Amino acid sequence: MPLARFASQLADVGVAFSVGPFVVSLTSSIPRVAEGIYQLYGEYPLAAEGADRFVDYYLSLGYGRGVRRWYHPQVHFVYDGLQPFKPLPLSQALPLFEWGLNWCVASQMHSYLLIHAAVVERNGVAIILPAPPGSGKSTLCAGLVSRGWRLFSDELAIISMADGSVVPCPRPIGLKNESIQIMRDYEPQAVISRESRDTRKGTVALMKAPSESIRRADETARVGGIIFPRYQSGAEALMTSRSKAQTGLYLADNSFNYSVTGARGFQLLADLVDGAECLEFTYSRLDDAVRIFDALEWLQ
Amino acid sequence: MMAQPLLCEVLIDPERAKGLSLQQWDLLIRQARHADLLARLAYLLEGQSGVPTAAQRHLDSAWTFAQRQAQSVRYEVASIQKALSDLGIPVVLLKGAAYIMAGLPAAPGRLLSDIDILVPKPCLERVENGLLLYGWRTTHHDEYDQTYYRQWMHEIPPMKHGVRGTVIDVHHAILPPTARLKPDSSKMLVAAVALAAEPGVCVFSPVDMVLHSATHLFHEGELEHGLRDLVDLDALLRHFGDQSGFWEQLVERAVALDLVRPLYYALRYTAQMVATPIPPFVVKALDKLGRPSALISSLMDCLFARALRPSHVSCDSQWTALARWMLYIRSHYLRMPFHLLFPHLIRKAVKKRQGSGSLTEPIVVKE
Structure with missing residues (x-):
């Protein structure tokens, strides 16, 4: 999948891929996230489609609202509708994805x-x-x-x-x-x-x-x-x-x-x-x- | 009419989970997690064949967490007993901690964020001192909060253990003194039943336990755990409902304690959302005693039908947030006259804006 198509899917319905034993679905309209995830996760297997899809973690990385979209722009980590952390500066979007996913696993995968x-x-x-x-x-x-x-x-x-x-x-x-x-x-x-x-x-x-x-x-x-x-x-x-x-x-x-x-x-x-x-x-x-x-x- | 959320269908009939596609399991797990019912779901589905590995992993995880929490509750209750046993007063456990300690069918998979206890009001200061001595500290250091709690609330500010981080809410009544309903909490204290395992520690009698759960649910503004509380009520009603005379006593007690209306709502919405069987004579009696006017009744149906769904995006409609907000305002209105309420809500709103914290606290493993 070329970067442009990947980015538009990521912004639209999100991209679901397997990361070791977990399936992660990520949605983001932030270009630097699309670019970074494409570079780092481009080779990971995509999750099954349709009725066979089971996602462990629905994540999204979004812009801040209001002035924070432009003034000292921020990135919000959202886990299935919840925001477990405060937003970070936009430049930290990729590390935030990694930390956020660590948090999801560490706090709720007690099996x-x-x-x-x-x-x-x-x-x-x-x-x-x-x-x-x-x-x-x-x-x-x-x-x-x-x-x-x-x-x-x-x-x-x-x-x-x-x-x-x-x-x-x-x-x-x-x-x-x-x-x-x-x-x-x-x-x-x-x-x-x-x-x-x-x-x-x-x-x-x-x-x-x-x-x-x-x-x-x-x-x-x-x-x-x-x-x-x-x-x-x-x-x-x-x-x-x-x-x-x-x-x-x-x-x-x-x-x-x-x-x-x-x-x-x-x-x-x-x-x-x-x-x-x-x-x-x-x-x-x-x-x-x-x-x-x-x-x-x-x-x- | 909105479609029943998948979670409610499975809570009503766990067999419904058979034959779900992976995509439906994905949705079921998410709804249950957001409703704080994932561990309960694990319990209800235990031993059922055909649960996909991907879903089972989340169920196992939640079940493990709930087991650990139940163990921690037993330890905390023993500590509370130690801290307060010298006072020679009844200490009544409420809600989650009570279900767990009494070994009720509402207990397996019940998660809780704090331990609620009820003590006689005249003993409040001695209870607070006893807990202080055993390591619990007050959490609200803001003078306004302290005064607000102590003057207007039915509980003192939550106390947190300095080492273990566990939180106790000490209540002296089940509703604030300014509330429109005036249940006499001392009557409930007197009727409380001692726990064999922890001398001096009690739980409410069966009817009072149901009435308290109902009152809590239909007077608290935070309905994100509403479905979880309905599931509690369902388990309590199914369990106690088999005892002879329970339903008659329940209605009588509701009248005696001025809690007819919350009981009316509790039975109405447990029946609607999780299909709790209610004897027709009870429905009839409460219709007569506690049914609101037709207008209020249809408004409440409209609001609760939305607010009591799992707090997950898949269950939200465009009206969900508004319904929860209106019920939040209603809960405050029921607790306080408007001339006291408005200054307080404005103050809270301003503080919330200033706080600008995260929307939800992350799940923290209590140690």
Whole structure:
């Protein structure tokens, strides 16, 4: 579908597409949204039509009303008629779509255990990368998936309640501040969106998920490792072990719905940590990181 | 006549869900979510075959959330019991918390945003102090709000727990003192039934529970949860309706408490929207006792038929917003004489504009 037709459908009836396990319908008449979504989500499978269509999240991004259409224009995030957030400056429309969709999943998809973490996969084994903001989680994730690792998510580890496997939900990776240039240099082929400045996380740009990750979004994987990345300027790459108890507590604290899922969530988390290598990884150069991740012996 | 929303059809007859297309399931889930009835729907459809995986995932999620909330309600009620047990007064749980603690059929899948309790008015200060001591804090720090609540309302400003963030609404009556109807809440307190599991904690007797639910629904202005409240009433009426003498007592009690009109509306609209069976002699008796004039009656039918539909865009007509607004004004008019009401509504409208917050609060997991 050419951009012009995509944009007019997006403005008119909306476009529904599959993002990992979810079907999202997006409506927007904002040209920069059409352009950005086309660039980042153009390869995602379109949802079924007519009577076979089931949409999980009806979203729209709209202009502000009255003077806010023109004066410091704003973008409103609407979830099936409700506005869960205050509007943001129009330039932040794409990040708002990502944050809004995260909110929809995190606040209402308790049929999975949801943990704030990046997830990548290789040889059928997934690695969860939990870490506080600023630890270089997204940059490491972007680096790995630019070198053959499969992207599951850079924000949201979705764990199946049925069997403890991770479910892929490959979406654009949020790059912040210096990371944007780092990734442009590291992977010149990468598709990176326009930058949104002055967001609450600084300057943000979105990097499109690798095509293969999008194509294989229905292939789940078992969790082999939980690795806490820490970017430290000038540091030699170093992988050290981390206690399982600490790892479990950290994941529980950084889960969106651990407390909602009760005993099942606890059991799932305990099994997850039990069956995974728990490690800490300090690094300063992406190449070192990729080399060390590629060589992890429990992946071979 | 407007078509019955899909959600109401399935609430009336869960078998109706069989054979729905995926697109219809999509609509059903959205309507139920907006009506705050998704977890209830999950309960009603439990074990039914043919629910598509895509829909089941949302039902499971809502059910999980409701289970967690019910657990949290039990914990909160135990905490309230601890905070107030020394006072030696009856503490009556209202609405959602009451259904859950009494294990009524209205409980499964019932979501709530706060815990409502009723205490005798003379004990209000001691109750407030007791709750303060156990970590609850007042939420409205605006002096106008504090004064308004304490002078005109049937409840004190909501109290929020400092650590867990849970909210208690402490009522001393079921309607404000200025309301046109004058039910004697102390009669309801006296008739309350103790919960075996929590000494000192009570729930209303069956007839009072129905009357309170009806009064709440038809006197509160916020009808976005109207259908959810009708579903409560439906479950209560079906459950208690089997007990001998219930219906006679219900009508008698409504007369004694000056709550005939809300009961009239409650039975009329539960029957209309969710097909609650009401014995003909009760309909007849209430027609005689509580039916408004023909003009008011058709106006109310017109307004409630719109306002009580699920608050989802698929159920809205061009008149829905107007109907909800008129009922909002009506609810205030029923609560207060106009000379008190106007200054208050104007003040609220101005504050709302200044606040310019989001339209709805996001669903927050209570911890």
